Amino acid sequence: MSHSNHSSLVQRSTASSPSGDKEKMTYTDVDLERSNTHIRGLETSAETSLHRGLKARHITMIAIGGAIGTGLIIGTGKALAQAGPGSIFISYSIVGFVVYLVMAALGEMASWLPMSAGFTGYASRFCDPSLGFALGWTYWIKYIIVTPNQLTAAALVIQFWLPRDRVNPGVWITIFLVAILSINYFGIRFFGEFEFWLSSFKVLVIVGVIILSLVIAAGGADGDPRGFRYWQSPGAFAPYIATGSWGEFLGFWSTMVTATFAYLGTELVGVTVGEAQNPRKTIPRAIRLTFYRIVFFYCISILLIGMCVPYDSHDLAFANGTSGNANASPFVVAIKLAHIPVLDHILNACILLFVFSAANSDLYIASRTLYGLSSDGAAPSIFRKTNANGVPLYSLITSAAFALLAYLNVSDDSKAVFTYFVNLTTIFGLMTWISILVTHIWFVRARRAQNLTNDMMPYVAPLGIYGSYGALAMCVLIALTKNYDVFVGDWSKKYPTFITGYLGIPIYLCLIAGHKLWTKSKGVRPHECDFYTGKDIIDREEEEFLAAKAAAKAARPEGSKDRGVKWFYRRFVSWLF
Template sequence: MKDDTTKVNTLQKTVSATDGEVEAIGTGLQRGLANRHLMMLAIGGVIGPGYFVGMGNGLSSAGPAGLLICFGIVGTLLWAVMQSLGELGAFIPLPGSFTHYTSMLIDPALGFALGWNYWFLWAGIIMAEYNNLGLVLTFWDTPIPRWGWVLIFWGFFLAFTLLGVKSFGEAEFWLALTKIVAILAFFLCAILITTGVLGGHKIGFRFYHDPGPFADGVKGVFKIFVFAALQYSGTEMIGLTAGESSNPGRDVPKAVKSVLWRIVGIFLFGIFFLTLTVPCNDPDLLSARSKTARSPFVIAFTRVGADAGAHVVNAVIVVTMFSAINSALYVGSRTLYGLAAEGLAPKIFGWCNSRGVPVYSLVFMNLIGFLSLLNLSSGAGHLYTWIVSMTGIATFITCIDGSEHQSLCPPLWSSGLEVLCWLWSYR
């Protein structure tokens, strides 16, 4: 553990590289993310394929009320961590992974462990999403096999992400906007379904009475905690983008403050409307013929006779997978770059081209996606299940990063600086 004097001296050396600077801190990465990019990342960047597909498993395991309670608890934990990470990101916008703060403020050994844990989290996500992309695209009858889709988009994403951080930010802006519009459209459709405008039968809160609010009592709620953590993963991306924001002192606090509304508006409201339209004992949640057909969003439309909704939902799922793979490549490569900059990974991963892209980190991260092809030789979904379990646990471990914030405040208080932060409250 570092003493207060060491921490203050370290902060004085790094805090000067904050407000308004447009050049990169250190060498390599460039500040190419504008305010609108960060805001859209904060609002829509966390919406992944699991939101549209995986919620079915959560609903069948915990029931409607259990699903809401679990996501509310995990969301509260995440909000607290994000307030602390936002304070650090705005105050000390370091390039690469935010695990720099752990090494700087607590201990290099913990920074090493959390850095590689965070990289593993995104390595697991990119494997899962390449696997899922191949599965979802087989929903439509095409001559291209599942492994063919994986190879095609592997090459596409590698070429696209080499364009630089501005291209990443612009792509995520429009992909996130598409996801948000789709969710708002579902909110409207859910209201029409529950009131009987679509389907001709008023549902109301019927599914909270029969089959009931909980599928398996308290056990069912605890059963999906890891799943809920994985669905929230990506929110912390705002802290990582601070090093490539054009004005982190202004943009990062705005993005972090929107996290609460994202948790309430996208997850809790979305889950609430979902539980009104689909019962937790619907057999299609677990036994439908395809991954898309198991989506509770598809089931909601199918129950009211709108079978065309399956094609629309599948298209939205493909969009979310594009966003998830794009984000995983960005976050994973920057994390590896940050580890190399600290001497915690091979130096070759710290090299950037003229566009500010850590090329070797990016190529290595994308190569991890090839491991999704292992699923072709095993039962469909087995590899994905293991990856979800491991990456969900890695998400909880990443929350340890919130302790850096409490390690930051005491040395600043002792140095006489005013700190507007108490127990993770961010202003």
């Protein structure tokens, strides 16, 4: 595209000013074809653009489905035994609120300009290109590590029924890898529908587990009403490393990293904005409902499991020595303590679906993150090319290639390597949250400098810039202290944990510094921040979507009303789904 064409397009896309009346400016199909333009972070060419195939229900389910996983079902077992029920309830509540603030910050930016590059593009455009570069690559590294780890976990779950000496885990890894690659290949509509139903099943399982835990706590399973007995004896807080109140506090703080790992993935809504229908409505809705879902799915289930299982239970201690299947879940320990038969097998099958869904969505996020990096100019342009289904095929194949690392786990002695990888993904996840919050702070400062008021925004974070400052402080604190226990005890045994626990921080900082030295990039000044380039494209898409929706509504028989089962579902149940 010539410089003159690009200049004319930018002028037209920035025709509206924050202080004056907005002139309605849109691209025509001729403009796009003639210019063959690539607006950084926002794809317009048919050969590189994603398809907006994710409906509102897909987005909201992916939002909650990304957060519900083995971190909640399995990971809470170790935290409960280490710190006690009071500690995990407080830590999950605190981190849950931080996650909501991160999501709200992301939602404010995504609803204003739903970019193909996702939050990588927001960091580059609203804050600093070097931040976007570092954020994108660390996020991609995180997901190419997590995907094979999830495939391995799925193989381990099956060992609950078929031990590894009967069937090699490599067989299951191959089956699952082919399955998730196929689901991702067939396009966003197929992926969205598949994930919607799988995530819906996950929600139903969690609801069932919550109800079961409540029944057990009330004595409905074995006639023993436990109530808050275990909060009194052995107690709500377990000492860790030290004794007394200080040991109880250290126990509580050690669970902050467990809670963080459990919530990682909630922010993946920011990667889906490029494929969302009517994103200015669907994204804020997903963000708003996140808060209620965090309270319901996490806080309530954590509270109830602490009522059903004492932290000094022998079964819970045994569960900590197992990983990847139902034996490791504190909910299964609750089932065993209540002497309920068969249910452990059922829950193990559910966990298998949980892990498979996580592997599927992790590969999706990895491919879209690499696509976003390419769209933002931070990766080779080949990775932003899409096929007829709107799938970035080269990004998908490259990300899937790293899933072959799962075969390392066919031998027992390399499982420790992936334990360290999981530790590494947690710090990368925290770097992602920190980057989103920093970007939002710069975003708010810039729109204030350009007189973009709250009433002009499709969605505004409830606590505004101050909420982002508070969440940023908490994320930085957790990142710096997440592995504090490595400084106590035998260093020769703990230095690998120290390295993997903190390696993400220097990698992240080196990526920022290296990019700045190489490109001489500078941070975006508030009064120079570009809020409008490409916005008219989104405006036109939104108008077309709403017009089609209005036409479909007008075509319905006159006098028909949304009552009965559909009305009841939308009114009272849909917030869960």
